[in-house]
Amino acid sequence: MAMTLRDIINKLLRRQPASASTARERLQLVLAHDRSDLSTELLDQMRKEILEVVAKYVEIDVDEGAVSLETEDRMTALVANLPIKRTMTGQIKLKEPKNESEENSQQTAGTDQNS
Amino acid sequence: MATDTRVILICSGKGGVGKTTLTANLGISLARQGLTTAVLDADFGLRNLDLLLGLENRIVYTAQEVLEEECRLDQALVKHKQESNLSLLPAGNPRMLDWLKPDDMKRIVEMLKEQFNYVLIDCPAGVEDGFKNAMAASQEAIVVTNPEVSAVRDADRVIGLLNTNSIKPVQLVLNRVRPKMMANQEMLSIDDVTDILALPLLGLVLEDEQVIVSTNRGEPLTLNSLNSPAAKCYLNIAKRLQGEDIPLIDPAEESSGLGAKFRRLMQTKIF
Numbered sequence: 001m002a003m004t005l006r007d008i009i010n011k012l013l014r015r016q017p018a019s020a021s022t023a024r025e026r027l028q029l030v031l032a033h034d035r036s037d038l039s040t041e042l043l044d045q046m047r048k049e050i051l052e053v054v055a056k057y058v059e060i061d062v063d064e065g066a067v068s069l070e071t072e073d074r075m076t077a078l079v080a081n082l083p084i085k086r087t088m089t090g091q092i093k094l095k096e097p098k099n100e101s102e103e104n105s106q107q108t109a110g111t112d113q114n115s
Numbered sequence: 116m117a118t119d120t121r122v123i124l125i126c127s128g129k130g131g132v133g134k135t136t137l138t139a140n141l142g143i144s145l146a147r148q149g150l151t152t153a154v155l156d157a158d159f160g161l162r163n164l165d166l167l168l169g170l171e172n173r174i175v176y177t178a179q180e181v182l183e184e185e186c187r188l189d190q191a192l193v194k195h196k197q198e199s200n201l202s203l204l205p206a207g208n209p210r211m212l213d214w215l216k217p218d219d220m221k222r223i224v225e226m227l228k229e230q231f232n233y234v235l236i237d238c239p240a241g242v243e244d245g246f247k248n249a250m251a252a253s254q255e256a257i258v259v260t261n262p263e264v265s266a267v268r269d270a271d272r273v274i275g276l277l278n279t280n281s282i283k284p285v286q287l288v289l290n291r292v293r294p295k296m297m298a299n300q301e302m303l304s305i306d307d308v309t310d311i312l313a314l315p316l317l318g319l320v321l322e323d324e325q326v327i328v329s330t331n332r333g334e335p336l337t338l339n340s341l342n343s344p345a346a347k348c349y350l351n352i353a354k355r356l357q358g359e360d361i362p363l364i365d366p367a368e369e370s371s372g373l374g375a376k377f378r379r380l381m382q383t384k385i386f
Contacts, residue, residue: 006300006381018300023264024307030264031271031311 032069035076043069050080059085120228123235123356124253124282128269130240132261133290136326136335137349138237139167143337144353146200150232153192155224157249158239159207159215168195169333170203177205178223179215188226197338202231217251224252242272250277256285257317262292262303270312286317288352293322294366298378305366318352319364320345 010017033040047067054060061083070079125138135158142154155178156164165171176191195201204227207215227234236253239245250256256277260270270287277285289308296302309316323345329336336346337353351361367379 004300004381005383005385008385009381020297020300020303020307023303024311027264027267027303027311030268034268034271035275 032076036069038069043067046078047080051082054082061085120231121233121356122224122228122252122254123233124238124249124256124277125235125259126238126246126249126256126273126277127240127259127266128242128271128273129260129266132259132266133320134240134259135163135167135237136330137257137259137288137290137320137352138164138235139335140337140346140349141353141356142168142201142233142235143195143198143335144350145233145235145356146195146198147337148353148357149200150357151200151230152233152235153202153204153227153231154235154237155227156203156205156237157220158237158245159205160209160239160245162205162209164237165193165203165205166333167330167335168201168203170195171333174203174205177207178219179207181226182219182222188230215248217248220248220252242276246273246276250280250282253282256282257288258285258312258314259288259290260308260312261290262297262305262308264303267303267308267311274312274314285314287312287314288317289319291322292319292366295378297366298382300382305363316363317355318348319366320348320352321364321366 007017007021038046047065050067051060051062051065055062064083065081067078067080070077125134125141127134138154142152145152154164154168156162158164159177165174170193173193176186178191180186181188181191192202192204195203204223206220206223224234224236236249238249258270258274258277260266274285277283287309289305292305293302297304305316305319321344323336323343325336325340325343326345329338329340335349336343337349340346341350348364351364354361367382
């Protein structure tokens with residue numbers, strides 16, 4: 001996230017950040033949901049099912065796993081970030097689960113909104 | 116007779132963001148450039164375009180009577196007093212609801228296309244039937260929004276519907292821009308809005324008290340008050356519609372002096 005001189009001064013003085021950045025963040029979140037027509041419950045259920053499927057093949061860190069909707073340029077993407085502990089055969093044990101073992105699987109959930 | 120008429124829907128989703136004011140001022144500006152222009156008030160339930168243009172006492176017929184062959188099109192068209200290139204056509208009467216269908220709008224726009232260079236359709240707020248009727252008759256669209264969360268969110272809904280209905284090009288007008296608030300980062304910036312909505316910016320309109328004065332009088336700013344900040348913005352938008360390359364106003368330049376310099380410094384991106 002870009003930071004301006006004003007943001008830094010506000011932070012140092014422990015003041016509230018200027019409201020434009022709050023507006024931008026809130027809008028991006030609400031539009032990702034508007035555009036996909038997915039409710040939070042559905043998204044949560046999908047997250048659980050995706051984790052179940054992936055867990056059949058690799059051991060994943062369930063607490064660290066996150067599935068979210070991100071939106072950019074009117075494209076909404078379903079982004080799953082699932083840190084892998086090791087594969088089921090046990091042969092590959094990835095050493096640093098925080099960094100290197102992160103598997104980013106990206107799927108496009110809907111191209112443009114309201115289709 | 117015009118052969119390549121442009122039919123432009125002016126819409127926003129949210130009410131009160133400035134659709135009708137933009138329609139009135141664009142109509143006047145295009146007419147001043149010598150282009151024959153019809154403004155069609157598709158918001159027949161709560162019509163106001165007549166009021167902004169100062170033509171409220173001259174409406175006799177509406178598009179409805181034309182479609183029912185109770186009168187000819189030229190009897191229903193209300194020609195503007197000062198700008199004879201501009202005509203208003205109300206879609207219907209506020210007392211009668213529920214008669215209009217998408218096909219009716221198409222028929223009336225086809226008739227207008229025979230006489231005018233531009234047909235500007237002032238769309239009702241919302242995304243329901245009134246919007247869908249107006250969209251059915253349109254080729255391209257201008258989405259009006261304000262730098263506020265609710266207006267941007269509603270604009271996003273409308274843009275989605277325009278895209279799925281193959282309306283193009285769809286361009287953005289950012290209305291009621293307050294340069295000082297933007298400089299203080301207390302208002303969504305122009306980049307914020309264009310990034311989020313992913314539309315080309317046709318123009319921005321500065322917040323201007325004169326807009327209220329002009330609506331009081333029923334004389335759009337572009338008619339008599341060409342020096343007001345908003346009037347200049349409307350004129351620029353009309354010129355860009357005609358393909359002229361007019362640079363955008365930089366809101367940061369609008370506020371001058373030491374205070375503005377300081378605010379610009381505070382906007383500097385550090386990382």
